[in-house]
Amino acid sequence: MLTPTFSINQDDNYLTLTIEAKFANVAETEIEYSDLDFVFSSSPYFLRLHLPAPVIEDETGTAKYESDRGAFVVTVPKKNKGEHFEGLDMITQVLKMGEISARPLVEEIGDEEGRSEEEEEEEDDLDAVGDELLVEQSAHEGEEESAVDEESKEYGYGFGWRRRGVLLRLKDEIGKLIDLDDPENTKIDERKIKSALRDRKKFNGEHYLADSFDPDEMLEEILRWEMGKKSEVTHDDKERLKELPNKKLPVLSPEDTYAVSLSLVDILFGYAYDQRVNMGDSSVESSWTYCTLSPSLSSLTRWRDGKEAVQAAARRALVYPLYRNWNLVEKVFEDLKEILKRGRSSIVHSLAVIHSEMGVGGDFRYLLNDLIITDLLLWVQAVDGEVFQRLHKEISEVKLTKSSTGLDLDTLEMEAKLAMMRINGEREVDSDDE
Numbered sequence: 001m002l003t004p005t006f007s008i009n010q011d012d013n014y015l016t017l018t019i020e021a022k023f024a025n026v027a028e029t030e031i032e033y034s035d036l037d038f039v040f041s042s043s044p045y046f047l048r049l050h051l052p053a054p055v056i057e058d059e060t061g062t063a064k065y066e067s068d069r070g071a072f073v074v075t076v077p078k079k080n081k082g083e084h085f086e087g088l089d090m091i092t093q094v095l096k097m098g099e100i101s102a103r104p105l106v107e108e109i110g111d112e113e114g115r116s117e118e119e120e121e122e123e124d125d126l127d128a129v130g131d132e133l134l135v136e137q138s139a140h141e142g143e144e145e146s147a148v149d150e151e152s153k154e155y156g157y158g159f160g161w162r163r164r165g166v167l168l169r170l171k172d173e174i175g176k177l178i179d180l181d182d183p184e185n186t187k188i189d190e191r192k193i194k195s196a197l198r199d200r201k202k203f204n205g206e207h208y209l210a211d212s213f214d215p216d217e218m219l220e221e222i223l224r225w226e227m228g229k230k231s232e233v234t235h236d237d238k239e240r241l242k243e244l245p246n247k248k249l250p251v252l253s254p255e256d257t258y259a260v261s262l263s264l265v266d267i268l269f270g271y272a273y274d275q276r277v278n279m280g281d282s283s284v285e286s287s288w289t290y291c292t293l294s295p296s297l298s299s300l301t302r303w304r305d306g307k308e309a310v311q312a313a314a315r316r317a318l319v320y321p322l323y324r325n326w327n328l329v330e331k332v333f334e335d336l337k338e339i340l341k342r343g344r345s346s347i348v349h350s351l352a353v354i355h356s357e358m359g360v361g362g363d364f365r366y367l368l369n370d371l372i373i374t375d376l377l378l379w380v381q382a383v384d385g386e387v388f389q390r391l392h393k394e395i396s397e398v399k400l401t402k403s404s405t406g407l408d409l410d411t412l413e414m415e416a417k418l419a420m421m422r423i424n425g426e427r428e429v430d431s432d433d434e
Contacts (some may be wrong), residue, residue, distance in 0.1 A: 001046035003095070005235070005244050008088040014087065014185040015055065019044045022070030031063050033076050040072070044066050049094045052086050054079040089233045089345055090381035091241035154187050157300040159262060159375035160250050161188060164313040166371065174364040177291075179298045188302050189251075192312065195299040196406060199312075199319045203407050207319055211325040219323050225279045227335050232345045239351040241377070249379055260379065262303040262374075262392045263296040264347065265336070269313035270294040271350045272335035277323060282353065287361025290354050292320045297368050306394040308337075315405040326402060326409065333400050343387060351377045 005020045017038070020378075024042035025058045032039045035054045040047040055078040063074045078085075087093055148162060158164050167174070168184045177196060180186045186194065211219065233241070252260060270293035274286045293316045295301040303309040310333065319330065339346050355373050358365045402409040 001233055002044050004040075004045045004047055005239055005242065006047060006091075007235075008094070010078075010085055012082045013061075013078055015051075015078065015088075017072075017074045017076065018356075019045075019047060019072040019074065020070060021191075023233065024065075024070075026065050028395075029065075029072070031074055031086065033057055033061075035079075038076065042072070043095045050093065050096055052088070053083050059172070075089060082147065084405055087344070087381070089238075090348065091233070091238050092244045093381040094376055095242060096246060109131075127421065136344075141381055156188065158332065158371040158381070160252055160256055161300075161302055162250055163253070163371060170364075170367070174367060177364050177367065178300065183300060190294060191299045192301045192308070195295045195301060195312065196315070200406060201313050202318045204324075205412050208324045208409070209412065210321055211328075212413065213416065213420075215325060219325060219328070222277050222279065222323065223325075223327055223331060225276055227275070227338060228280065231339065231349050232343060233349050233352070234355070236282075237349055240352050241348075241358055244374060244378060247375075247378070247381075249375055257383070257387065259302050260376070261356070261383075261387050262306055263301075263307050263376070264340075264391065265303070265306055265309035265375075265395060266294040266296050266313040267376075268299075268349070269317075269332060269336050269352055270346070270348055272315055272339060273321070273328075273332045276328070276335060277321070282357050284361075286357040287354075287365045289321060289365075290358065291365055291368065297358075297372065305354065306391065309399050310400055311404045311406075314400055315407060318405060318407060318409075330400065337392070337396055338393055340388065343388055344380065347380050347388065348377065351380060353417075368396060 007018050009016045009018075017040075019040055021042055024045055027044065029042035030039075031041075033055050034057050036051045038047075038055070055076045058077055060077050061063075061075055066273060083285055085198050101187060128188060148156070148160075152162050152164055157167070164184070167178065180191060180194060200302045201262040215223075267290065272288040273293055274282065274289040276288070277289075291297045293313055295312050295316065296303075301312070303312075314329045314333065317329050318326070351373060355369055355377060358373060
């Protein structure tokens with residue numbers, strides 16, 4: 001059965017569901033709803049939603065089929081008139097039965113001693129197949145934080161830093177997907193240091209000065225570009241969100257929840273940079289930009305605070321992409337703060353675009369979807385909204401300066417200005433001699 005694309009709007013008394021089902025058998029359509037459940041069935045489509053608040057079936061509910069656009073429009077009465085239903089645009093979340101709960105990405109079921117050698121060998125075989133990054137998750141009982149093994153605490157990566165071994169199995173195929181020489185054996189705490197050292201080594205002062213003192217017309221236009229007033233979940237986003245796997249995520253401790261939220265900072269910085277240089281569009285280089293500007297993706301880092309994440313992303317924006325200009329970095333930082341200010345829908349839209357571009361970007365970047373972005377998309381739709389409010393507040397208070405990048409930009413610019421003054425002075429002398 002196919003899951004149709006749908007949208008949900010609301011007023012004080014009703015939900016209005018628009019379900020796109022161009023090939024539906026209208027005569028055999030069934031629609032049922034009560035309490036928190038809504039079910040639509042019309043071969044070859046099937047849709048079951050878990051609503052955030054109760055609805056009621058009564059004589060005021062309506063359903064009609066609009067043949068010109070192949071869509072069903074269903075009006076569903078709210079049980080409690082005037083109640084606002086939160087998160088109706090979080091498509092993956094309303095497709096789930098119940099809350100996302102957290103469990104280990106690999107969990108022992110039952111008593112370890114009770115497992116046979118044959119069962120253990122079967123698990124090893126399953127681990128070795130090509131879809132090891134896409135393992136379906138089973139339900140988790142209870143509210144406890146997921147346990148993390150000691151090796152993952154030191155060397156883990158992926159969502160919540162709980163994965164191990166995946167990159168090792170794929171190392172011969174993925175090339176330079178990850179900047180680290182040996183990601184499996186590089187401690188989490190060392191990754192951001194290695195990333196920073198690599199950035200400083202790669203920094204090209206001449207390129208930076210050229211973009212700073214002699215920007216081309218395109219860069220000037222990029223600096224003038226303004227982000228649109230809205231960045232909500234789009235129709236294309238909904239198509240993507242409904243296809244995400246119905247999986248359980250690991251329950252995160254408060255410390256891990258904060259750390260995961262910080263990974264949004266540099267990932268969304270890379271997205272904001274790409275949006276600005278492409279003036280609201282994406283390009284064939286977009287997935288490269290996301291990965292390159294985000295150490296959370298390129299170096300599997302874990303941040304201590306928001307300031308650290310912003311500084312690292314800003315530094316990389318001055319080292320690797322085509323345009324390396326401080327004014328551009330400041331503009332991108334303002335765009336990042338605006339994305340966070342707009343909240344969950346804006347963040348989901350941004351991640352959905354990233355997910356889409358990474359899926360087709362080449363160089364095995366889709367693996368970073370499987371390791372990080374997919375789970376991050378699921379998590380962002382379900383996590384408490386206070387996480388985003390707190391993150392926006394923290395990032396808004398960050399003071400980004402040239403010195404904070406560790407690239408000694410002020411000294412570089414001063415030396416360049418002195419050199420230009422000397423050159424201009426020599427030209428004036430030569431002119432006077434003539």
